[in-house]
Amino acid sequence: MDRRVIGVETEFGITHHGRTRRGLPPDEVARYLFRPVLRWGRSSNVFIPNASRLYLDVGSHPEYATAECDDLLDLIASDRAGELIMHDLAQRAEAAMTEDGFDGSVYLFKNNVDSQGNSYGSHENYLIPRTTHFRRLSTILLPFLVTRQIMVGAGRLVPATDESPAHYAFSQRADHMWEGISSATTRSRPIINTRDEPHSDAAVHRRLHVIVGDSNMSETTSLLRYGATDLVLRMVESGVPVGDFELENPIGAIRHISHDITGKATVKIRNGGLQTAVEIQARLLDRARRFVRENGAHHAGVEQIFELWERTLQAVSSGDHTPIERDIDWAIKKRLLTDVAERGSLPMGHPKLEQLDMAYHDVHPTRGVFNLMAAHGRVSTQLAPERIQRAIVDPPATTRAALRGRFLSTARALGAEHTVDWVHHKLVDRPLEALMLKDPLSAEDPRMDALLDRLGDQVASLSEQTLSERRAQELPLALSERYKLGRAPELAEPPLI
Structure with missing residues (x-):
């Protein structure tokens, strides 16, 4: 099958905790963070030696965009490299701030929501043929993306409100999507952004810009996220029958699915009837397998993607998440929070659990909870450290x-x-x-x-x-x-x- 270029842009959350005085605001921390970049490239928007892009985005969010990749493991390696590059800059910023009298620690988070409820993104870019019929693409892709969160969401401990108690949700981004399709990004936050900026021959390609995804810490979750999406796109591009899953209300559906960790939430299909996210994803998985049998595998790891896809759906459907507690971000974190809550007899909304939820996404190699779990062999990995x-x-x-x-x-x-x-x-x-x-x-x-x-x-x-x-x-x-x-x-x- 044809090769496809994929890239991912990750916005990081940043904060400074002072030891003897109040920490600096994020915009000041970001300026310290990018001092070496400005010295190196005389700009806060640069391409760096590994061909990726490093820049400051709206809201003082440091952002890293991977280089173009046509191999899923190369993409994951480039993304992971961005975490380490950002961590190195954070360490340099912390040292410079200490020298200036602002002692404390700089924290950099690869997540999608801060303690104030502000959201920042993880945007996927897929180069697709210009000949792809966009109406058909969106009709199939929107239901896939809305329901994909039950497999590749990062998980979130949702604080209690007047309407609902504290609870665990599949996704961090679901509550911050406002439209299904739009040309805007910050103003309306659509699931699919239609801005046509292919960074290639516009007569041949267009860029599919997906901004609904959660930032993933798990390499295995990332493999499933990009691999399953690529498979669905290949089916759309080939014109094979996929099925009618068009949702009556995509934005209502994405929130409804996210907040029901049992996976039993149903959503309305436009042509009538109710379906769960598991049912929609299971039908797409079945068609993807048939597509590969008839057309051949596009990627050496496609069978691993199918196995992860099926195993995750079975875990959600059964309510027994044990089979994916080493592989899928939301399940890894849920097990962690549950263990700590049970050990300390803590209610789900306890501040210690909220702090642990955030610490899971800390990119610091020896402080971030996910990275500590990985170092001790408690989660699955896909890449040797040397490749990263x-x-x-x-x-x-x-x-x-x-x-x-x-x-x-x-x-x-x-x-x-x-x-x-x-x-x-x-x-x-x-x-x-x-x-x-x-x-x-x-x-x-x-x-x-x-x-x-x-x-x-x-x-x-x-x-x-x-x-x-x-x-x-x-x-x-x-x-x-x-x-x-x-x-x-x-x-x-x-x-x-």
């Missing part, structure tokens, strides 16, 4: 990202002024020779060789290994020696587990 460490430095090798990474590293190694975005690559002293790379799936281009040759004889001596070593030395974006050399710091027992 390489992704901090090196771009994916099979997409346009490889060319961007090479351009960035070569220009910086030779001290050449340059500008770059997803498509354009320019040496400042040769503006008329700017290079546009419109094919995201092309990792080679003789025009790039010709452009870089303009920098002189030294280009030939910069092998890929040399450039990789050079990227590893990029001061504000490299981790400390103990991470670069693959030596994990000594770990304490996970708290409260």
Whole structure:
């Protein structure tokens, strides 16, 4: 089957807890966080050596957008690399703040809602053919995305209100979606954003921008999230019959499903009748399996995706979540909160549980609860640590990202002024020779060789290994020696587990 480019943008929550005085507000913390980035790239919006994008988004949210990936494990590795890059910047910010008299700790969270109820996103981008019929796409994809949360939601402890007691929900983002489809992002928060910005040949491709997803800590959950979505898109693009699951009220449905952890909540289908999220997902899974049998597998791990998909639906349907408590974010966290609540005889809305819910998403390698669980083998993983460490430095090798990474590293190694975005690559002293790379799936281009040759004889001596070593030395974006050399710091027992 055809390759597909996928990327994910992650907005991080940030806070500072002072030891002897009140912590700094997020906008001040963000400025400290991006000081090294400004020194390195003279901007708070830069492409970094692994060909990903690092920038400050609206609301002082640090954001990391992965490079283009055509392999799901490369995508997960690039996403995980973003966590470590952000953590490194947070550590540098904490040290700089202490030097300025603001002692305390910087906390960086890969989640989607803060303690004040504000939401920030995890946006998926799928490159799809321009010929895809968007009405058919949305009719099938919206029900899939609304119900997908029972498999790949991050889980959330919902505080008590006048209308309902504290309870556990599948998703952090579900309550913050306002429309099914829209061209806006911050104003209306649609499930699918229709802004047509493909960053490629617009005559061939369009970019499907999905903003409903939860940020995932679990690599296994991420594999299911991207893999299942890609399968549904392939069925839509191929024109095969998938079934009519169009929802009467997608926004009402996404909230209703999220808040019923039993999975028994029913939603109205436009053509009549009621169905549960499990029933809709089970029918889509059945059609996806049939599609792969008839058309072949698009990915080496497709059988693992099917197994995870089915096992998760069975766990939700049965109410026995034990089979997925190592693999699926919401189930991992739910087990953790339940254990702590039972051990301490705590009610579901207890502040200690709310704090633990947040700590699960802390990206700090030796403080974040999920990372501590992973270090002690209590959750499933998909990637060797070495692969994630390489992704901090090196771009994916099979997409346009490889060319961007090479351009960035070569220009910086030779001290050449340059500008770059997803498509354009320019040496400042040769503006008329700017290079546009419109094919995201092309990792080679003789025009790039010709452009870089303009920098002189030294280009030939910069092998890929040399450039990789050079990227590893990029001061504000490299981790400390103990991470670069693959030596994990000594770990304490996970708290409260």
